[in-house]
Amino acid sequence: MLTGIALVVLLALLGNFVFERLGLPGILGMIAAGVLLGPHGIDQIQPEVLGLLRETRTAALIVILIRAGLGINRDTLHRIGRPAIRMGFIPCLLEGTAVTAASFFLLGFSFVESGMLGFILAAVSPAVVIPAMLDLKDEGLGKKHEVPTLVLSGTSMDVVVAITVFGVFAGLAAGGSTDWTYLLLGVPSGILLGGAIGVGIGLAFMWLFGRFELPDTTKVILFMIVAVVFYDFAAQPAVRQILPIAALLGIMASGFVILEKNSDLAHRLASKFAQIWVLAEILLFVYIGTEVRIDALDPKLIGLGLGILAIGLAARSLGVWISLRSSDLSPEERRFCAIAYLPKATVQAAMGAVPLAMVLDGRATSLTLESGEAILSIAVLAIVVAAPVGAIAIQYFGPRLLTRE
Numbered sequence: 001m002l003t004g005i006a007l008v009v010l011l012a013l014l015g016n017f018v019f020e021r022l023g024l025p026g027i028l029g030m031i032a033a034g035v036l037l038g039p040h041g042i043d044q045i046q047p048e049v050l051g052l053l054r055e056t057r058t059a060a061l062i063v064i065l066i067r068a069g070l071g072i073n074r075d076t077l078h079r080i081g082r083p084a085i086r087m088g089f090i091p092c093l094l095e096g097t098a099v100t101a102a103s104f105f106l107l108g109f110s111f112v113e114s115g116m117l118g119f120i121l122a123a124v125s126p127a128v129v130i131p132a133m134l135d136l137k138d139e140g141l142g143k144k145h146e147v148p149t150l151v152l153s154g155t156s157m158d159v160v161v162a163i164t165v166f167g168v169f170a171g172l173a174a175g176g177s178t179d180w181t182y183l184l185l186g187v188p189s190g191i192l193l194g195g196a197i198g199v200g201i202g203l204a205f206m207w208l209f210g211r212f213e214l215p216d217t218t219k220v221i222l223f224m225i226v227a228v229v230f231y232d233f234a235a236q237p238a239v240r241q242i243l244p245i246a247a248l249l250g251i252m253a254s255g256f257v258i259l260e261k262n263s264d265l266a267h268r269l270a271s272k273f274a275q276i277w278v279l280a281e282i283l284l285f286v287y288i289g290t291e292v293r294i295d296a297l298d299p300k301l302i303g304l305g306l307g308i309l310a311i312g313l314a315a316r317s318l319g320v321w322i323s324l325r326s327s328d329l330s331p332e333e334r335r336f337c338a339i340a341y342l343p344k345a346t347v348q349a350a351m352g353a354v355p356l357a358m359v360l361d362g363r364a365t366s367l368t369l370e371s372g373e374a375i376l377s378i379a380v381l382a383i384v385v386a387a388p389v390g391a392i393a394i395q396y397f398g399p400r401l402l403t404r405e
Helices: 002-021 026-037 047-069 074-107 111-121 126-138 147-173 180-211 216-235 237-242 247-261 263-290 299-324 331-340 346-351 354-360 369-401
Strands: none
Touching: 002 026, 002 047, 002 263, 026 263, 026 369, 047 126, 047 147, 047 216, 047 247, 047 263, 074 111, 074 147, 074 299, 111 147, 111 299, 111 346, 111 354, 111 369, 126 147, 126 263, 126 331, 126 346, 126 369, 147 180, 147 237, 147 247, 147 331, 147 346, 147 354, 180 216, 180 247, 216 237, 216 247, 216 263, 247 263, 299 331, 299 369, 331 369, 346 369, 354 369
16 A cells, blocks of 8 residues: 555655646646546556545545644735625525526537536636645735635635525435525525634634643644544534534635734644645645546547537636635736635535446436436536646736735
């Protein structure tokens, strides 16, 4: 198993090196390594190593969320609050609605099938976007109006909205009925609850760290354990059916509290999490690559799939413009925010095969085998196209559209 992990890390580093030498984001090389080595490539990753990658995916995502939270202070939060909330809702809902309509008319899907595809594609990728925004923050780009922080805060809410609405359509596919109360009140309530729990976690840590003398390494371990438990609890289907708790936002909020209460401690913890991210980043993006099922990509759907993806991204960009219309951001900064919201990877890799699995398991009365396969194919296409295009665009346009402080 250790040899298998070493092989994965070595090839991921090689892919990172090659892509960076070509002037491309290194994460694309790590994803490519996962595609090549994974079960849908040459299948050279041992099952136990693949299981480890699957488990560490959550931990890696939590690391970047904690790092993001440890860099958001009260003044920043005050400045980006309302635009960030709008960015968390409007682009996702517009993209999901546009893809739903396009799928209904162009693919001949039913309303339920169209909605499931719409909100699989509607989620932006936190795994791609948040590390890129942290890099821009470290470089001082977009500091004046806190553009990177605005994008990563909106991203954490965007995912909650997409997954929640997808869950409603999945329930309809399984023969259920639409719970409008859950849909209209559950998402805002879940976001507020997630933030409140995160603040509570942060305050609890400050009490604990003030009461007991603990090494910073021990504090990091405790932070990770609590964050993972919180994230896994919120991800349980039974919990999501009651209320979609915004765990991503809550984890960021816990870091924000620590920064507010003790900035020196926050900076020390952020430094240690940055070191952890060096390995966590490799494991996360390799795993995303292993989930890309190139064999599921139907050549007959490429043209229509690209058209539907383009319609959705155009609607998302319109949503970004609406969200930022009354903000202080310059036209260049608004254009960058639209670009930063392009990547697709995390949610599409995790949920693209769900409709097909529901059909094969006999749990979907409103889906067909053909539509399940088509949804998976278009989800794969979204990853293959939007992940590299979005990552490259962020790297290229960040220094050109954002001012450096």
